[in-house]
Amino acid sequence: MEPLSNRKKVLEQKPMNFWERLYLPAIFQGMGITFKHMFKKKETIFYPEVEREFSENWRGMHSLKRDEQGRERCTACGLCALSCPAEAITMIAAERQKGEEALYREEKYAAVYEINMLRCIFCGLCEEACPKEAIYLDGPIVPADYLRKDFIYGKDKLVEEPLKV
Amino acid sequence: MELAFIIEKFIVVTVIFLISLTIAAYSTLAERKIAGYLQDRVGPNRAGPGGMFQPLADGLKMFFKEEIIPADSSKALFILGPSLALLTSLIGSAVIPWGQSIEIADRLVSLQIADVNVGILYIFGVVSLGVYGIMIGGWASNNKFSLMGAIRAASQSISYEIPMGLSIIALLMTTNTLSMKEIAEQQHGINWNIFYQPLGFLIFLVCSFAETNRTPFDLPECETELVGGYHTEYSGFKMGAFMFAEYLNMFLASAVMSTLYFGGYNYPGMDWVNGMAGPLFGPLIGMGVLLLKIFAFIFFFMWVRWTVPRFRYDQLMNLGWKVLIPLAIANIVITGIVITIYDKL
Numbered sequence: 299m300e301p302l303s304n305r306k307k308v309l310e311q312k313p314m315n316f317w318e319r320l321y322l323p324a325i326f327q328g329m330g331i332t333f334k335h336m337f338k339k340k341e342t343i344f345y346p347e348v349e350r351e352f353s354e355n356w357r358g359m360h361s362l363k364r365d366e367q368g369r370e371r372c373t374a375c376g377l378c379a380l381s382c383p384a385e386a387i388t389m390i391a392a393e394r395q396k397g398e399e400a401l402y403r404e405e406k407y408a409a410v411y412e413i414n415m416l417r418c419i420f421c422g423l424c425e426e427a428c429p430k431e432a433i434y435l436d437g438p439i440v441p442a443d444y445l446r447k448d449f450i451y452g453k454d455k456l457v458e459e460p461l462k463v
Numbered sequence: 464m465e466l467a468f469i470i471e472k473f474i475v476v477t478v479i480f481l482i483s484l485t486i487a488a489y490s491t492l493a494e495r496k497i498a499g500y501l502q503d504r505v506g507p508n509r510a511g512p513g514g515m516f517q518p519l520a521d522g523l524k525m526f527f528k529e530e531i532i533p534a535d536s537s538k539a540l541f542i543l544g545p546s547l548a549l550l551t552s553l554i555g556s557a558v559i560p561w562g563q564s565i566e567i568a569d570r571l572v573s574l575q576i577a578d579v580n581v582g583i584l585y586i587f588g589v590v591s592l593g594v595y596g597i598m599i600g601g602w603a604s605n606n607k608f609s610l611m612g613a614i615r616a617a618s619q620s621i622s623y624e625i626p627m628g629l630s631i632i633a634l635l636m637t638t639n640t641l642s643m644k645e646i647a648e649q650q651h652g653i654n655w656n657i658f659y660q661p662l663g664f665l666i667f668l669v670c671s672f673a674e675t676n677r678t679p680f681d682l683p684e685c686e687t688e689l690v691g692g693y694h695t696e697y698s699g700f701k702m703g704a705f706m707f708a709e710y711l712n713m714f715l716a717s718a719v720m721s722t723l724y725f726g727g728y729n730y731p732g733m734d735w736v737n738g739m740a741g742p743l744f745g746p747l748i749g750m751g752v753l754l755l756k757i758f759a760f761i762f763f764f765m766w767v768r769w770t771v772p773r774f775r776y777d778q779l780m781n782l783g784w785k786v787l788i789p790l791a792i793a794n795i796v797i798t799g800i801v802i803t804i805y806d807k808l
Contacts (some may be wrong), residue, residue, distance in 0.1 A: 319786075320786075321782075325767070325770070325771055328770045328771060329766060329767065329770045329771075331770075332501045332766065332769060332770040333501075333766070335500070335501050335502065335503055336500045336501055338503055339503075340499075340500075340503055340504060341503045341504065342504050342505045
């Protein structure tokens, strides 16, 4: 068969000579290398106290955004749930009542909005599908928990903090 | 036997027992720390300042874990295995001379539990008994991997005891005594045996790696092939006993090597220091020096473990039978010739 590239290299396997058969020179060489590593800078990041910087396109926990006046942007159109390949998002829509104009931006809003963090694959398609720029995956790593039911995050965990006046 | 003698021995035994247990416990921490530092990590650092209480936490964990005894195992032997391993590794330190005699209230207290006049043979006997714990444990588990580990431990131990014994013979030709105490006394100052028996020391060192089942010769517990080797079926405190026995063996091997080849409690300028420190603190400083040597050896053991990969089984046997035994015999012959020529002059 013709070679696919010119990078093929035939390795020669010579029988070991006396010094190599003794193992000791090679062992001492290796020990020198490991000893040098004792004084090198340690790579450890002390995680809970120190967090490594995320990259700019990092996708973490979701957050439901508010607009400039502190109103929820989400209109419960369901496009995020539709686009979600893992079917992790469910929502129940509700109509905005009189007097709630400061809470929700448009006439329709999500009364219940749940993401199952065990199903979510953090692909970011919900973020892309959203016409209202309401959902972003800009949070931290989703923390561990003990029970499956505790991984279903509702609006209490997802919606951004209200604006401070 | 007078009462004071019994009390004195009891105190010495207790102190040495506690020291060896503490060192073995902290060896586990040291191993993980050294492993970390050699691999650009920091090792355990959460339990106490700098991970100081990690051995305590590990011990507690071992105690509170469920102990499983396999249904098909021989129960008595299954319990006997780790007990024997722990016992044999603890009694070995009885003949190590930890220092010169100290003087307390006009009594000369020997810092050695028992001055057996065949001390070296005693240590050999105890060390080779240690493999019985592993063999019995591996056999009683009724598991093919454990059995394989036990077989490997037995064959490895037999193969490496021969060059070890032969390297000791060459040492005995120069020291003319089997008593550990006399060997230590002969190496006064810097008159250490390593300068007379460098090749013998090298052989002894390699063999002690094999006898303590440490990497590169840790085939009995070879995880990649045998799951966990002889302690596959062990859990909880019995597993801890096996681990502890391994670290105690390492401590014992380090102590034996320091005493036989690196002068034990002797160090250059010890007469001057003894004159300054007096008959109580002088020997204690010597004991500290011996402990320092032991720590250096333990560090060496760990350093090698985290550098060298495990030997293949055939490589292990080749090295033992075809390299170390001929070398050890050659060492005896050379030592004999040199001694004869030296005596004639």
